[in-house]
Structure formats: structure tokens, C-alpha cells
Amino acid sequence: MEIPAQYKGREQAYIKHTLLETYLFKLFMIIGQSQPTISYVDCLAGPWQDASDDLSDTSIGRSLSTMRxxxxxxxxxxxxxxxxxxFVEKDAKKYRRLKEYLDTLETPIETESFHGEFDKVRHKILDWCGSSxxxxxxxxxxxxxxxEVSTLEPFLHRNNSEFLINFMFEFILRAHQIPEHxxxxxxxxxxxxxxxxxxPEQKESCLVNxxxxxxxxxxxxxxxxxxSATVPIQRPDKDRTIYHLVYLTRHPLGIVKFMEASEPLDFVQKAVRIQAKHDKKIETTGQGELFGAFENIKVDQGSVPISMVKEYWLKQLTSQPQLFGIDKLADMLEETGWFESNFQDAFHELLLEGKVRNLADxxxxxxxxxxxxxNANHNSGEQLAKVVT
Ligand SMILES: C[S@@+](CC[C@H](N)C(=O)[O-])C[C@H]1O[C@@H](n2cnc3c(N)ncnc32)[C@H](O)[C@@H]1O
Structure with missing residues (x-):
């Protein structure tokens, strides 16, 4: 797997767009089976920092191709x-490009654009959404x-909505203790x-939570x-979070699918960081290492110690069997920020150690x-219990 050339130097955008695309696909394929209309609003659309005429490296191009x-x-x-x-954009020049792109695009998606500042056109956006x-x-x-929650409030009151918000963590970290802010x-x-x-790690989780x-x-x-769930996006050349993509839903399956979409990106982010360090080393010493980023990553995977996940499982379980379905999984993912695979691997080890039971298996x-x-039994799940000796 290679990061496409047009994303060189802005690998964070690649991670962001891939998450958006992967999650939107999963979401729309579920929602689209029952809802008559699906609406998508890019509240600050751009085009921004693109390196392609067809906008295929922007949220505009990638969301439209996913919907198609x-x-x-x-x-x-x-x-x-x-x-x-x-698509909403405030900058006149960018808006002209956006409009021109949409006007000439052949697509079965019904597209619209607004020129203006997001907070000023909030009610126009809501009208456009209707009840879809x-x-x-x-x-x-x-x-x-x-x-700000006060700016987003009219949207948050709305039923039948989901949100992906870029929380500019680096800026907010710098500003949060300055009296004028x-x-x-x-x-x-x-x-x-x-x-x-x-x-620093405590500050990050305190602010985003x-x-x-x-x-x-x-x-x-x-x-x-x-x-809600969140995916931290790291600066490629430093082990530091630049922003968090904060996801908000009222559906437990949404959390499960969002975390499923973000799991492979955890791997890609690590690879991007290794590659960036590798490139820097070549730049400064003229010498690279023998292996590429994706070979090295295998060693670096599994950042949550399995012992911690096992301990968490044992706290969730009782000797009395309980159903663990999508609701419960969403609670666990939301609370810990871990992936479903972490829970599956830990439960497997506990099964092998004879410490837990799955009554359905x-x-x-x-x-x-x-x-x-x-997801068994229409998302009610399976009966699990702790083995008490
Ligand atoms: C980070 S860029 C968007 C990038 C785009 N989502 C992507 O991933 O390809 C933010 C865009 O929002 C526009 N913008 C900034 N403030 C705005 C506001 N208050 N209302 C609408 N657009 C705004 C900027 O001109 C810029 O094009």
C-alpha cells in the first residue's frame, strides 16, 4: 500500500479522507437500505490544498465518488x-472553483452549494436538509x-443526524489557558x-473528552x-497529535462501524510516521534503512496491552450470564477507544485460560x-459469563 503522490507532504489529509470515505461507505450502505433520502453536508468544503484537477484528493471529490x-x-x-x-464555502475564489466543478460534473448525486460563512448560513443549511x-x-x-457547541447547537438538536468534526487539538491545546480565549x-x-x-497525554484526553x-x-x-468516538491524527514527522476527528451519533451500530473504519488507519498512521522519519534520516545523513514503512510496522502493532483488555473484560462480566450485543460493544468502544479486534483477541485468551464462557459457543x-x-440475534448478541472457581 502506497500513499498516493498527490497527498505527499499532507499525509494527514490522506488519513482524514480515507476515514471519511471508508466510514461513509459503511454508513450509507446500511442507512440506504431503509431511508428514502440521504443528505451529506460538507460545512467547510474548500477545495483546499488540492493537487488534482478533478478534486479527487479533496473531501468534495472523495465524498461524491463514495456516494456514487x-x-x-x-x-x-x-x-x-x-x-x-x-457544499458550503466562504472564500469567494474557492467557492467559484467549487461551483464550476459541481456545475460541470456528471453525477447522479443531487448537488448544491452555498457561498457564505458557516454560522451565518446555518438555518439555510437546516432548511436544505429537511427531515432527511x-x-x-x-x-x-x-x-x-x-x-463551539453553541454554534453547532441547532444541528445537534436535529434528529436523524451524524457528525464528523475536526477538533483542532493543537490550536486548542495552545489556547486553552490563555485568559483572552x-x-x-x-x-x-x-x-x-x-x-x-x-x-501531555492526560491533557489530550482531558480536552477531547x-x-x-x-x-x-x-x-x-x-x-x-x-x-461519540474519536480518532487522533498525528503529525507525520513528530509523535504528536495535530487534530482529533470527533464522531457523534445516536446509533450504537454507528460507533461500531466508525471504529471498524478507523482501525486500519491506525496501521497506516504508524506507517506514515515511520516513513516520515525514514525520509528525514535520508535527508540528513544521506542513508536510509533497509526496510520500508509497512514491513517495520508489524513489529510496532498492538499498542494496547492485551492484559489491560483482559482485565477490562473481567470487570464487565459476572458469573451470571449476560447478553453482549451491539449496544454493549458500543459502550465498550466508546469508553476505552480500543478496537473490536482488541476485545476479540482478549476474550479468546480468556477462553483458552478457562476464565470466561460464551454460552452460544x-x-x-x-x-x-x-x-x-x-451482532447475533438481531444485534442482541450472545450470553457471556465469568467462570468463578
Ligand atoms: C480545512 S479546509 C477544508 C478541507 C476539506 N474539507 C478537505 O478535506 O478537502 C477549510 C475550508 O473552509 C473554508 N472556511 C473557513 N472558514 C469558513 C467559514 N466560517 N464558513 C465556510 N467556510 C469556511 C476555508 O476557506 C477552507 O476552504
């Missing part, structure tokens, strides 16, 4: 399903009048975050409890990867 593939794949299951896409299922992609360059911090977090005495909690406070009139198991079928 979904529409084609859904033809048999739901032939009347409609896909609509709205809508996915909002919010990808700013900063935070002002965009990612206090008011903004309250709009983002609901309070001024207190991070004195924390190590506070934001996630604050987003979840705004509820639509009906619908299930809000849930007793005796000689033929299972090799998924030791718990969380």
Missing part, C-alpha cells in the same frame, strides 16, 4: 434511494464560530479546562442517547477471529 458507489450498489435493494450533497438523514462533515482551519473555551467545553499538573461530553449534552427532541469452537458475535 453506494448509489450503484444500492440499486437492487432500494432503487428509489436519493443521495443529495451540499444527514451526515455533517465539519472540517475547519480553526474553531471560531464553527466547532476564556470565553471561547467556555463555548467549546462548557467550562475553562483545568489541566495544570497533567502530562470534555469536548465530546459537552457535545453530548445537547439532545434532540427524540432519539437514543448520544455517543461451548465445546469445540470453530471460530478463529470473532469469539463473540455481538
Amino acid at each position: 458507489s453506494c448509489l450503484e450498489s444500492l440499486r437492487k435493494k432500494n432503487p428509489s434511494v436519493r443521495f443529495r450533497a451540499l 438523514f444527514t451526515f455533517f462533515f465539519i472540517d475547519p482551519l480553526g474553531w471560531k464560530n464553527i466547532v 476564556e470565553e471561547d473555551m467556555i463555548k467549546i467545553f462548557g467550562q475553562v479546562p483545568q489541566t495544570d499538573g497533567m502530562i 470534555l469536548y465530546r461530553e459537552n457535545l453530548k449534552r445537547i439532545l434532540p427532541i427524540k432519539g437514543r442517547k448520544p455517543r 461451548e465445546g469445540k469452537s470453530k471460530r478463529s477471529k470473532k469469539f463473540v458475535h455481538f
Whole structure:
């Protein structure tokens, strides 16, 4: 696997676009089987930093091609399903390019564009969405009048919506203790975050989790409890987070599919970092290492110690069998930020050690990867228990 040439020097954008595309495909293929209309809104569209005429390296191009593939794949299951896409951009020059692109594009997707500042056109966006299922992609360059919970509130009240928000962590980390940004911090977090005495990793989880909690406070009139997950995107040349892609949904299966889409990217991000360090070494010493990034990554995989995941499992289980379905899996993914494969591997080890039971798979198991079928019995799952000796 190679990072496409047009993403050279902006590998973060490749990770972001791949996550967007992978998750949108999974989501639309599920939602598109039952909903008559699917809407997608790119609230800060660009085109931005693209290196291709067909915008294939932008969120505009990649979202439209994903919707097109979904529409084609859904033809048999739901032939009347409609896909609509709205792109919002404030910069006049960029907007002209966007409009020209959309006007000349041959696509079965119903496209629309608005020229203006996101916060000023919020109600126009909401009108355009109507009552259809809508996915909002919010990808700013900063935070002002965009990612604050107060700015997003009219959208968060909406039913039938999902969000992917670029939380500009690096900027916010720098600003969160500066007195002149206090008011903004309250709009983002609901309070001024207190991070004195924390190590960098603690500060990062404190800030991003506070934001996630604050987003979840705004509820639509009906619908299930809000849930969120996040994917940290690292600077390729440094082991440092540049931003978090914060995902918000009211559907437990959404969390499961989002984490499924982000798992392979964890691998790609590590490879990108190894490659960047490798390139830097060549630049400074004129000498590279023998192996490429994707060979080296195998050694570096599995960042969550399995012992920790096993311990977590044992805390979830009781001697009395309980159903572990999609709801429970979503709780576990949301709480820990780990992947389903971490839970499957740990449960397998516990089974081999005779510490747990899966009542749906007793005796000689033929299972090799998924030791718990969380989606069995229409997503109610399987009965699991701790073995008490
Ligand atoms: C990070 S770029 C978007 C990149 C794009 N999502 C992608 O991945 O290809 C942000 C874009 O939003 C535009 N923008 C910034 N502030 C805005 C605002 N308040 N309302 C609408 N657009 C805005 C910028 O001109 C820029 O084109």
C-alpha cells in the first residue's frame, strides 16, 4: 500500500479522507437500505490544498465518488434511494472553483452549494436538509464560530443526524489557558479546562473528552442517547497529535462501524510516521534503512496491552450470564477507544485460560477471529459469563 503522490507532504489529509470515505461507505450502505433520502453536508468544503484537477484528493471529490458507489450498489435493494450533497464555502475564489466543478460534473448525486460563512448560513443549511438523514462533515482551519457547541447547537438538536468534526487539538491545546480565549473555551467545553499538573497525554484526553461530553449534552427532541468516538491524527514527522476527528451519533451500530473504519488507519498512521522519519534520516545523513514503512510496522502493532483488555473484560462480566450485543460493544468502544479486534483477541485468551464462557459457543469452537458475535440475534448478541472457581 502506497500513499498516493498527490497527498505527499499532507499525509494527514490522506488519513482524514480515507476515514471519511471508508466510514461513509459503511454508513450509507446500511442507512440506504431503509431511508428514502440521504443528505451529506460538507460545512467547510474548500477545495483546499488540492493537487488534482478533478478534486479527487479533496473531501468534495472523495465524498461524491463514495456516494456514487453506494448509489450503484444500492440499486437492487432500494432503487428509489436519493443521495443529495451540499457544499458550503466562504472564500469567494474557492467557492467559484467549487461551483464550476459541481456545475460541470456528471453525477447522479443531487448537488448544491452555498457561498457564505458557516454560522451565518446555518438555518439555510437546516432548511436544505429537511427531515432527511444527514451526515455533517465539519472540517475547519480553526474553531471560531464553527466547532463551539453553541454554534453547532441547532444541528445537534436535529434528529436523524451524524457528525464528523475536526477538533483542532493543537490550536486548542495552545489556547486553552490563555485568559483572552476564556470565553471561547467556555463555548467549546462548557467550562475553562483545568489541566495544570497533567502530562501531555492526560491533557489530550482531558480536552477531547470534555469536548465530546459537552457535545453530548445537547439532545434532540427524540432519539437514543448520544455517543461519540474519536480518532487522533498525528503529525507525520513528530509523535504528536495535530487534530482529533470527533464522531457523534445516536446509533450504537454507528460507533461500531466508525471504529471498524478507523482501525486500519491506525496501521497506516504508524506507517506514515515511520516513513516520515525514514525520509528525514535520508535527508540528513544521506542513508536510509533497509526496510520500508509497512514491513517495520508489524513489529510496532498492538499498542494496547492485551492484559489491560483482559482485565477490562473481567470487570464487565459476572458469573451470571449476560447478553453482549451491539449496544454493549458500543459502550465498550466508546469508553476505552480500543478496537473490536482488541476485545476479540482478549476474550479468546480468556477462553483458552478457562476464565470466561460464551454460552452460544461451548465445546469445540470453530471460530478463529470473532469469539463473540455481538451482532447475533438481531444485534442482541450472545450470553457471556465469568467462570468463578
Ligand atoms: C480545512 S479546509 C477544508 C478541507 C476539506 N474539507 C478537505 O478535506 O478537502 C477549510 C475550508 O473552509 C473554508 N472556511 C473557513 N472558514 C469558513 C467559514 N466560517 N464558513 C465556510 N467556510 C469556511 C476555508 O476557506 C477552507 O476552504
